[in-house]
Amino acid sequence: xxxxxxxxxxxxxxxxxxxxxxxxxxxxxxxxxxxxxxxxxxxxxxxxxxxxxxxxxxxxxxxxxxxxxxxxxxxxxxxxxxxxxxxxxxxxxxxxxxxxxxxxxxxxxxxxxxxxxxxxxxxxxxxxxxxxxxxxxxxxxxxxxxxxxxxxxxxxxxxxxxxxxxxxxxxxxxxxxxxxxxxxxxxxxxxxxxxxxxxxxxxxxxxxxxxxxxxxxxxxxxxxxxxxxxxxxxxxxxxxxxxxxxxxxxxxxxxxxxxxxxxxxxxxxxxxxxxxxxxxxxxxxxxxxxxxxxxxxxxxxxxxxxxxxxxxxxxxxxxxxxxxxxxxxxxxxxxxxx
Amino acid sequence: xxxxxxxxxxxxxxxxxxxxxxxxxxxxxxxxxxxxxxxxxxxxxxxxxxxxxxxxxxxxxxxxxxxxxxxxxxxxxxxxxxxxxxxxxxxxxxxxxxxxxxxxxxxxxxxxxxxxxxxxxxxxxxxxxxxxxxxxxxxxxxxxxxxxxxxxxxxxxxxxxxxxxxxxxxxxxxxxxxxxxxxxxxxxxxxxxxxxxxxxxxxxxxxxxxxxxxxxxxxxxxxxxxxxxxxxxxxxxxxxxxxxxxxxxxxxxxxxxxxxxxxxxxxxxxxxxxxxxxxxxxxxxxxxxxxxxxxxxxxxxxxxxxxxxxxxxxxxxxxxxxxxxxxxxxxxxxx
Numbered sequence: 207x208x209x210x211x212x213x214x215x216x217x218x219x220x221x222x223x224x225x226x227x228x229x230x231x232x233x234x235x236x237x238x239x240x241x242x243x244x245x246x247x248x249x250x251x252x253x254x255x256x257x258x259x260x261x262x263x264x265x266x267x268x269x270x271x272x273x274x275x276x277x278x279x280x281x282x283x284x285x286x287x288x289x290x291x292x293x294x295x296x297x298x299x300x301x302x303x304x305x306x307x308x309x310x311x312x313x314x315x316x317x318x319x320x321x322x323x324x325x326x327x328x329x330x331x332x333x334x335x336x337x338x339x340x341x342x343x344x345x346x347x348x349x350x351x352x353x354x355x356x357x358x359x360x361x362x363x364x365x366x367x368x369x370x371x372x373x374x375x376x377x378x379x380x381x382x383x384x385x386x387x388x389x390x391x392x393x394x395x396x397x398x399x400x401x402x403x404x405x406x407x408x409x410x411x412x413x414x415x416x417x418x419x420x421x422x423x424x425x426x427x428x429x430x431x432x433x434x435x436x437x438x439x440x441x442x443x444x445x446x447x448x449x450x451x452x453x454x455x456x457x458x459x460x461x462x463x464x465x466x467x468x469x470x471x472x473x474x475x476x477x478x479x480x481x482x483x484x485x486x487x488x489x490x491x492x493x494x495x496x497x498x499x500x501x502x503x504x505x506x507x508x509x510x511x512x513x514x515x516x517x518x519x520x521x522x523x524x525x526x527x528x529x530x531x532x533x534x535x536x537x538x539x540x541x542x543x544x
Numbered sequence: 545x546x547x548x549x550x551x552x553x554x555x556x557x558x559x560x561x562x563x564x565x566x567x568x569x570x571x572x573x574x575x576x577x578x579x580x581x582x583x584x585x586x587x588x589x590x591x592x593x594x595x596x597x598x599x600x601x602x603x604x605x606x607x608x609x610x611x612x613x614x615x616x617x618x619x620x621x622x623x624x625x626x627x628x629x630x631x632x633x634x635x636x637x638x639x640x641x642x643x644x645x646x647x648x649x650x651x652x653x654x655x656x657x658x659x660x661x662x663x664x665x666x667x668x669x670x671x672x673x674x675x676x677x678x679x680x681x682x683x684x685x686x687x688x689x690x691x692x693x694x695x696x697x698x699x700x701x702x703x704x705x706x707x708x709x710x711x712x713x714x715x716x717x718x719x720x721x722x723x724x725x726x727x728x729x730x731x732x733x734x735x736x737x738x739x740x741x742x743x744x745x746x747x748x749x750x751x752x753x754x755x756x757x758x759x760x761x762x763x764x765x766x767x768x769x770x771x772x773x774x775x776x777x778x779x780x781x782x783x784x785x786x787x788x789x790x791x792x793x794x795x796x797x798x799x800x801x802x803x804x805x806x807x808x809x810x811x812x813x814x815x816x817x818x819x820x821x822x823x824x825x826x827x828x829x830x831x832x833x834x835x836x837x838x839x840x841x842x843x844x845x846x847x848x849x850x851x852x853x854x855x856x857x858x859x860x861x862x863x864x865x866x867x868x869x870x871x872x873x874x875x876x877x878x879x
Contacts, residue, residue, distance in 0.1 A: 329704070329729075329730060330704060333679065333704075333705045333729060336671075341676065341681055344668060344672055344846070346838065349840055349841050351682075353839040353841050354832050359825045363843055367847050367848075368847055368848060369849040369850060390725075392728070490693040492688055492693070492694075504684070506684055506699040508680075508698075508701070513701055514703070514707070515704060516701075
């Protein structure tokens, strides 16, 4: 051990006090799904409003001088009121891919950077989308139920499914997730086309200007886009009718992108053939009508969650925070799409 | 039909009789599409007759040139010997273990089969079962419909597919289709087969046990024969390991089922996706109680589209034979 001086005599706690602070309003799901340790670093220290007895605004006012960044997640909104109390904040990092809970214009106004989960979840979400599609077309969950109920021995063969090869699959939102889904579907012999905000110049899949036209020309719709004012209830009665009686819909975006009541109605009347859903308008409440439908597969919003991806997420979060604090480019900066 | 029409048809029938095809037991194509098949061929239905098979064959079928068979319907040496005019056996299966091929070779009887017609469907279900088992899709569905999501909160995590080492047992037509599908998911494909395939770049292992040691998922895509019966045994399952998954779309008897059940119950492997079982349609009751197993009721044909294609293939092969043209999907018997 070297010569002691006042600096190295500091306690660990005091050293932590000197570190830039990152504030959290609630623990991200990842803290309990994997661990909190993976998200820590010796370059910053977490301040948790949820651990304090103080009301939030008082807590923030007390610590505002040292809070340089916010670690947000779905359910922990970052709005103008909060930003008002944190004049030193230069970065908002969210553990989600989605940004609906962040006041982006306000961040821009204040010169605050935003980083999200980037592509950390894309593979897992795409995998689940394909898994749900195979399940609906080939009745995997329904026939699993059939076997478990002893009906295979009693009643004989379960009804046939439908082939994947040759299915015209329409990707709604050809972002990173949509692209990963398309790549996978091609290996099954599906034909991919898409609708997106804009045509993608380096992609050879046929592009449709509106989702209704896409639906009319597809056997399957896979919702891969984010939730925004434009996409809310974008999948409506008209789109579902265009998809047609043999059509299947898979949603791994957000529940509100589909008019859920209308979809229930269509499924009840056989206006579409089936659905695979990871997201719902009012989670965890799921329309009870779905429970009796053999042609609907329900997933409790788990698309993004595997331990492996959450570990990747923790590295990304730490990486973004450390990069910001040492004035380096962020790893997954969110840049407004025009 | 009026008398004239009947007489006309009967007259035509005598002038251009439909070729006779013997059916020992009805294949699924028969059950779904007998009408379509009967438009072109006259079927002698052995299962419909009160006579024992030998007698039926000597009485009614000695002049028959073709048999329509299926995967679980044996065409034995004895049957072939009782049919001196036999020239063709068409089976609706991809498998051939139910036909005495040696006797066919000896007698110069051609065999037509389903070839790789089913391979895409089987590969699709193999991948579907894998994603389901890894990501708990069926179990998650149960969780929601039992009201547990609303009451108990979040469902458990699944496991990532990308980066996983997947070992394909049997790199034939089905195995290759499985490999092709798993590549864009980011899986690392390894395999074990009778022979190393020079046309693929996947790493090859000469024994299943070695393969299992080096991967986290085993997908059984091979056929059932003397070498493969119970080849997935205790040693292989333990080599696969506690995080390992097994997917079987080959035949139930390739896996020592009792041993697999024991391994699943004791957590020696992490889960399974099974389309085939040793004693179908019976599934071990222990499997029914497990959440980490996906069970699929094996069907001879999986999809409507493939069934239609199969009907066309059967008709095409029979028509080719009866008009002395090359078969559409012959089995190469001279090996």
